[in-house]
Amino acid sequence: MSRVHWLFGDQLGPHFTATSAGGTPRNTRWLLIESRAVFRRHRFHRAKAHLVLSAMRHRAAELGESATYVAAQTYRQGLAEAVGDAPVSVHHPTSRAALALVASLPQVTVHPPRGFLVGHREFAEWAARQKGHRLLQENLYEHTRRAHGILMEGDRPAGGRWNLDHDNREPPPRGRATLGAPPPYRPREDEIDEEVRRDLDRWEREDGVAFVGNDGPRLFPASRREALAALDHFAAHRLRGFGAHEDAMLAADPVMSHSLLSSSLNLGLLDPRECVQRAEDAWRAGQVPLSSAEGFIRQVCGWREYVWNLYWYLGDDYRHRNDLGHTAPIPAWFAELDADAVGARCLSTVLAQVRDTGWTHHIPRLMVLGSHALQRGWDPAQVTDWFHRCFVDGYDWVMLPNVVGMSQYADGGLMTTKPYTSGGAYIHRMSDLCTGCRYRPADRTGDRACPYTVGYWSFLHRHRARLEGNARMTQAVRGLDRLADLPQVVARHHDAGEAPP
Incomplete structure (x- = not known):
């Protein structure tokens, strides 16, 4: 039977x-x-x-x-x-x-669940051992690498350090429109894709099902064979250039050297074990620098495992956290991915990437999309839902900790030690997105005031009482006292309302 x-x-x-x-x-x-x-x-x-x-x-x-x-x-x-x-x-x-x-x-x-390296019980036991109950990602990352023998030399991390993140924060090469990485693996559609597209057309036409964004051609693996081909292609051709510029952004090169494997991992087409092993094998064979292999491995067996386990460990009440009291609704132009309505080049470019592909890498998500939502005080539950629906790799377990905790600081610092937001200077340093923009990253007032710079100082002003006791935010908050034009900055931010910047 x-x-x-x-x-x-x-x-x-x-x-x-x-x-x-x-x-x-x-x-x-x-x-x-x-x-x-x-x-x-x-x-x-x-x-x-x-x-x-x-x-x-x-x-x-x-x-x-x-x-x-x-x-x-x-x-x-x-x-x-x-x-x-x-x-x-x-x-x-x-x-x-x-x-x-x-x-x-x-x-x-x-x-029991599959597709992850750290089980719920193991995570709970690890969490109980953490000093002050601070559930730091880097501590779980070290635990996972030790437990699974990932990128280790005896009982020490390969290269002597667990985290090489400081080697992976370089801005993009100046004067170049692209990073110059080999193009990513892209699948070919087949008759199954044609059938799905016909069904989606019919659902929209006859059943009242509505979508957002553009569809086609399919850019991400939909089968095990395609996912393995994408992993092999990344390890052989793109991993080498991944590390140094993984936090950089280029308008004409949205994929840079990123793996594009998150959707395959989150569909269960790939197992994290084989992904980290492939990267480690490439490093041990001398094909890629340690910083690139470690940076990729940290995303898979560090951050991904951390987010997965926090989703379950923190309980369902976590989705309702809103410690900053942000309640503004997401405006229609953002919900509809209306990039053409936006004048700020960074936000318009990234919204267009999401509209056209359902994907953009982690820094545009955090420092362009998420940062704007945080500065404008949008409801974190609505922001979480938007990320869940609009990204091909977005699932409830993925987006809830990433948005509520990391992006919107709605848990009051339970997951991160400070809000992740910035003025235009950061975007200018880490991208070419300010070039040709109608706004100037250094301007706080006037017609060319950068909406991110205005938004950053207004955010600090609005939450000063909460943030001035945060050691990582003390210097930034004190900077408010040096702004003679702060009233005009705050007024400009308020007057902008929910109009696209």
């Missing part, structure tokens, strides 16, 4: 269909359910909807006759149609909503 195992749309790699010993269990039927209600509840970026559905259908095709693929209005309906009330197993889902759903179904047995 065969057993049925349910694969969610972000559990699509072989590590979700293998036994603990690595083989594929016999007499198992795989169930994939496509829920239309998910797309009715949330207005996703169309490229994201296309990628997820394409990946699910590609996986079903790979599994062949052993897979049952059901398109239904809801997960409950799909489960009833496929198996009735017969028993089903599933690996721990990646969202609290999905976990609550499977936990409410008496026929479903939930197995």
Whole structure:
């Protein structure tokens, strides 16, 4: 008698269909359910909807006759149609909503999560050992590397230091429009992609499903074969140049040397173990500098593991944190990805990247999009939802800590030691996005006052009482006292309202 195992749309790699010993269990039927209600509840970026559905259908095709693929209005309906009330197993889902759903179904047995290096119990035990209960990412990163023997030389980190981040903060090369990295791997669409696109067209036309952003051609892997090809291509051709400029931005080169593997990891097409091993192998073979290998590995087994475990450890109340009291709604131009309405070149450029691809790398997310939202005082719950819906790699577990904690400082410093926001000077130093802009990064007043510079000082003024006791913010807050034009700066910020800058 065969057993049925349910694969969610972000559990699509072989590590979700293998036994603990690595083989594929016999007499198992795989169930994939496509829920239309998910797309009715949330207005996703169309490229994201296309990628997820394409990946699910590609996986079903790979599994062949052993897979049952059901398109239904809801997960409950799909489960009833496929198996009735017969028993089903599933690996721990990646969202609290999905976990609550499977936990409410008496026929479903939930197995431990896969696709991550650090388990919930291990994280809780690690957290209990942390001094002052400060859950610092760098401490978890060290723990994970020790536990899994990642980039180690005996009991010491390779190169003698755990973190080479100070080597990876160089501004972009001046006078160059691109970094000059080899182009990234891009997949070729097939008949499954055509079928998905037709279905999305029909949903919009007949079923009232609405999307945002542009779709096509597909830019990210939707199958295990494509994901492995993307990993191999990155390690062989792009990892070498990744480290030094990973925090830099170029208007004409949005991908630079970034891996573009986050969507494949978060769909479950790649396992983090194979990603970090591939990078470490490239370093040990002398193909890439240690700073590049370590920088990439830190993102995968450092930050990604940290965010995943914080999502579960901090509890569902974390999503409602709003310690700065920000309540302004996201304006329509931002929600609609209307880059053409924006005059500030940095924000317009990054919004256009999101509109056209559903992706931009971590610094534009944090220091252009997130920083503007923080300075304007937008509701962090709305900002989190926007990031979740508009990015191809965005999931609830990904965006909740990244936005509430890292980007919007809505947890009051539980996750980070200071707000991540800046004036135009930072963007000017780390990008070419100020070149040709109607605004000047150093100007606080006048017609050419940079909205980020104005927003930065207004943010500090607005939250001075809270921030002046923060050791990392003391010098910045004291800078307010040197601004003779502070009243005009604050007034300009207030008068801007929610109009696009």
